[in-house]
Amino acid sequence: MDLLSFARGPALQWALVIFVLGSLWRLAGILLLRRKPDYAEPRSRATWRGALKLVVTRTWSRREFRASTAFGQSLGYVFHMGLVVVVFGFVPHILFIHSLTGLQWPGLPSSIVYVSGALTVAALVAALVRRLSHPVLRLLSNFDDYFSWLVTVTPVATGLLAVAHLGARYETLLAVHILSVCLLLAWLPFGKLMHVFLVFISRGTTGALFARKGAST
Amino acid sequence: MRTLESIPIVVEPCAAATGMVTAILRELEAALQALLDHGTRHVIDLSAMPLSARDRQALERTLGEGELRMDLQALGHSRIRESSLPGIWWLRHEGPDGRLLAEHIEVATVPAIVAAHADDLATTRTRLAALIEQVSRGG
Amino acid sequence: MNTQRDPTVLESFQQQGLSRRAFLKFCAATASLLALPAARAAELAEKLAGMTRPTVIYLSFQECTGCLESLTRSFQPTLESLIFNTISLAYNDTLQAAAGEAAEAAREDAMRKAWGKYVLIVDGAIPRPEDGAYCVIGGRSALDLLRHAAEGAAAVVAVGTCAAFGGIPYAAPNPTGAASVQDLVGDRPVINISGCPPIPEVITGTIVYFLGFGVPELDAQRRPTMFYGTTIHDRCYRRPFYDKGLFARSFDDEGARNGWCLYELGCKGPVTYNSCATMKWNDGTSFPIQSGHGCLGCSEPNFWDGGGFYRPLSSGLWHGGIGEGLGVAAVAGVAIGGAAAVAARQRQKRITEAGKKPPEAP
Numbered sequence: 194m195d196l197l198s199f200a201r202g203p204a205l206q207w208a209l210v211i212f213v214l215g216s217l218w219r220l221a222g223i224l225l226l227r228r229k230p231d232y233a234e235p236r237s238r239a240t241w242r243g244a245l246k247l248v249v250t251r252t253w254s255r256r257e258f259r260a261s262t263a264f265g266q267s268l269g270y271v272f273h274m275g276l277v278v279v280v281f282g283f284v285p286h287i288l289f290i291h292s293l294t295g296l297q298w299p300g301l302p303s304s305i306v307y308v309s310g311a312l313t314v315a316a317l318v319a320a321l322v323r324r325l326s327h328p329v330l331r332l333l334s335n336f337d338d339y340f341s342w343l344v345t346v347t348p349v350a351t352g353l354l355a356v357a358h359l360g361a362r363y364e365t366l367l368a369v370h371i372l373s374v375c376l377l378l379a380w381l382p383f384g385k386l387m388h389v390f391l392v393f394i395s396r397g398t399t400g401a402l403f404a405r406k407g408a409s410t
Numbered sequence: 411m412r413t414l415e416s417i418p419i420v421v422e423p424c425a426a427a428t429g430m431v432t433a434i435l436r437e438l439e440a441a442l443q444a445l446l447d448h449g450t451r452h453v454i455d456l457s458a459m460p461l462s463a464r465d466r467q468a469l470e471r472t473l474g475e476g477e478l479r480m481d482l483q484a485l486g487h488s489r490i491r492e493s494s495l496p497g498i499w500w501l502r503h504e505g506p507d508g509r510l511l512a513e514h515i516e517v518a519t520v521p522a523i524v525a526a527h528a529d530d531l532a533t534t535r536t537r538l539a540a541l542i543e544q545v546s547r548g549g
Numbered sequence: 550m551n552t553q554r555d556p557t558v559l560e561s562f563q564q565q566g567l568s569r570r571a572f573l574k575f576c577a578a579t580a581s582l583l584a585l586p587a588a589r590a591a592e593l594a595e596k597l598a599g600m601t602r603p604t605v606i607y608l609s610f611q612e613c614t615g616c617l618e619s620l621t622r623s624f625q626p627t628l629e630s631l632i633f634n635t636i637s638l639a640y641n642d643t644l645q646a647a648a649g650e651a652a653e654a655a656r657e658d659a660m661r662k663a664w665g666k667y668v669l670i671v672d673g674a675i676p677r678p679e680d681g682a683y684c685v686i687g688g689r690s691a692l693d694l695l696r697h698a699a700e701g702a703a704a705v706v707a708v709g710t711c712a713a714f715g716g717i718p719y720a721a722p723n724p725t726g727a728a729s730v731q732d733l734v735g736d737r738p739v740i741n742i743s744g745c746p747p748i749p750e751v752i753t754g755t756i757v758y759f760l761g762f763g764v765p766e767l768d769a770q771r772r773p774t775m776f777y778g779t780t781i782h783d784r785c786y787r788r789p790f791y792d793k794g795l796f797a798r799s800f801d802d803e804g805a806r807n808g809w810c811l812y813e814l815g816c817k818g819p820v821t822y823n824s825c826a827t828m829k830w831n832d833g834t835s836f837p838i839q840s841g842h843g844c845l846g847c848s849e850p851n852f853w854d855g856g857g858f859y860r861p862l863s864s865g866l867w868h869g870g871i872g873e874g875l876g877v878a879a880v881a882g883v884a885i886g887g888a889a890a891v892a893a894r895q896r897q898k899r900i901t902e903a904g905k906k907p908p909e910a911p
Contacts, residue, residue: 197820200583201866202856207866214876214882221886284794285863288813292864293871302794320844350571353835363780364820411907418806453587455580485571485631507621509832511578522591540720 197364201370209293220390236384236407243404268320275313279349287302305357307320310353313372314344337384344380344396347373431460431468434515438498441517445497451518457510473498473515480524486511490521558635558760559598565634572598582754582828583775593761597635603760605670605736606662606698607641608894610684611718611727612673616709617643620745620753624736635760636668637870642686653687660701666757669702671695674711674718674727683725692733704759706740707731708752710847711771720853731771738764741771746846748828751776770850772822781818781844783827787811807842815859816843823848833875842900 254262280286281390282302291297322341324330351373356368381387434454441452459467474494482488486506493500499521501514501525516522556564562572563599569794580590607616620632621644621729638644639659640652658666676683681692694756700706707730710716731739742755755773758765765773779849782788790796790810797804798813811817818826821844825836837844843859856866865871 197853198866201864206867206871209871210874210878214885216877217879217882218886218889223886223888225887225890225894227897247750272557284796285812287863288861289863289865292861300794300796303792306794313831348717358783367820391845437649453590453629455587455590457581482570484568485574488574503577505578507832511574512581513580514577523577527569533589 194366196368197371201376202373204372208378212378212381215379216387216390219268219382219387222393223394225307231405233406240401240404244400247400247403248396249391255366265320265323266321268316268334271316272313272320275309275316276349278309279306279313279352282309307353307356310349313349314346317342317349321346336359340380342385343385344373344377345386348377428464430459433473434459434469435472438517442497445517445519451516451522454515455516456513456515458525473500482523488495488523552698554755555637557598558600558602561602561634562631567634568694570826577632579757582750583748583758589762593757596761597757598729600638600760603703604633604639604659605636605756606639606660606667606674606702607644607670607700608691608694610644610671610673610675610686610712612709612711613717614672614754616712616744616746617641618854619749620708632756635757639663639667650687660698664701666703666708667701668704668756669698670706670708670756671730672708673710674715674729675733676718676724676725677728677733677855695733697732699730699737702737704738704740704764705730705734706742706756706759709747710743710745710850710852713743714850716745717853720851736894739771740764740767740773742768743770743772743825743848745845745852747848748824748830749777750828751824768822769813770822772848776824776828777822777848779822781821781823781826781838784824785838786826787838800841810840811841811843813860814843815857815860815861817846817849817852817855817858817862818844819862821852823844829890 215354215402253259254266278301281290281298283303283306285406287297287300302352324334324342348370351366351370355363355370358366360366361369381389418426437452437454441454445451461549476492476494476496478492480490482490484505486508487503489502491500492498493515497517497519499516499518500514501516502525503511505511505514559569559572562575565571576594576597577590580593585593604847607617640656644651645652645655651881675681675691675695680695680817681690684691688696707713711727712730713733715727715729718725719729731741740755740759742752744751751773754776755765755800755899758773758775765775768774768777782791785791787808787810790808791812795804795807795809796813797807797809797811800814805811814817816838818838825844829836829839845858846855856864860866
């Protein structure tokens, strides 16, 4: 079996199994936790509205923090949106998702995807530099932060190399690209990348709690 | 909605100028200098060039038509034409089935394939001697 | 050949009633095919004119004769058929007039005379188990014939994907235990000319190049890089549509009619190295993609087991489907998560109950 067949076959299959198993494990584990009974009189019963409000308002910083967080947040937006364009806009990716789920939608012109990919890598590199050069951020960072960064940037970088035919033959580049995606899928549930699923759940929970307590958000 | 029948079937790739003509003319310039200085001949293989239809037309127009045309019947037809620039020849070799085998631009006083080969001259001498004998005996 | 001296390539042309200029034309066309620079082209003509025609032994094993068809298909004296003027084909069980023991004896004789110098062309895969009993010619197994013939060959040319990589006989479950030429005689100078079949010009071009200059530059799969240096996708005239993201989704939709990229329909062009997109087929008429069908990847190893000709390259490659596996994973995930939650709940409960009592220690 050549590397590409291995990547497209067993590697991808096992990565998906680990991904599904791990994600549901963590989601079930968190969602089924017992919530602490709150005996206080609720200030508001509209906890759902509070949850939704926070989900929306936390997408940008409060005015007081805006100046200090602008750079980091912009970087975050660039690579998150870049990733969305690359993962869900590139036709070969859509075809992969289609082969897996049966869902399909129109793709974007490849040139737009390439530019997004390049911007994503640039933003991710800038984010890493910031993490390493910012004294506080550096102290706060652990293995998860660096490893998650690595498994995120590798698929984008290898994908760009593959479309540009740089560094090796296309089938090798494609195999390495798919293997890097396998690594991403397998790692995603077990590190900070799980925020893919948890970001709105945690925001919503906080929002609901704030609403119940009547806290200003 | 457009019906299938209303959609034209497109099979030909688009033809656009690629800038190859200028590159070929520059190569010819250098080759001509080499011919003048050292007497070396040079061949440009057009089939190895990514020429679009428009490039080809432009090249043919630029080189133009000279005063000499030769037809070679060997393994199919070959057409040898002098361009409007003496010393620059346009060769088109077709196979016995009429398909294009090779297309060259040759920079030389006379294309190599035209000149009689020394080995063939020796054969000619022998054959000629035989012919003379035959004719004189007959006459 | 019983003359005192074997004729040169040029003399062989002349014996066929072809002139020196016809020979030069053949050389020019071949050089053009090989994309040789002008100086090398002249060198090729000179070398071929003076060289004796090499003995060629053409052995056919587990194959369909499609490769030989590709080479000899035309009834007109085409460029490809002229290859038979540049070589002395001593044995080919399809083309030769001789048959039976006489043919085998002629092969042995030709090999003995040119031992160490002949070119061995092999067409088809070779079954290995049971001492090669699944493919026997004239009482000798293909395995035995190949090993013996390869020993005395100056070069072994594996023509077609079966000979080069095992091809269809090698495809899962490989019932005859077929192997490729390089698997068996990889220590000899093997040149692979893959394809199902290979482009005829590629077969002749490689042989003529070998006669003129020896073994050409080969890629990791031992294929001549001059023909297998780029992918179909790189040279495909539909490439701009791939870059624009315009794809045909079925064989008769708007995209297909407009000649858009066939990636979605399973085209293997991006991972297939061959010259189809530039040299084309049937005297330069067309090639599969130009005719509206994606590339099957026939010049690559294991193309038959690539998970389906109509599956896009980016889709997963699992046989039978992945739904069950993922379903099991999902159930297991929820179960483990649930168990973890139950354990956490019990601990929470213990802590809460412990909290109701007055604390003993901080």
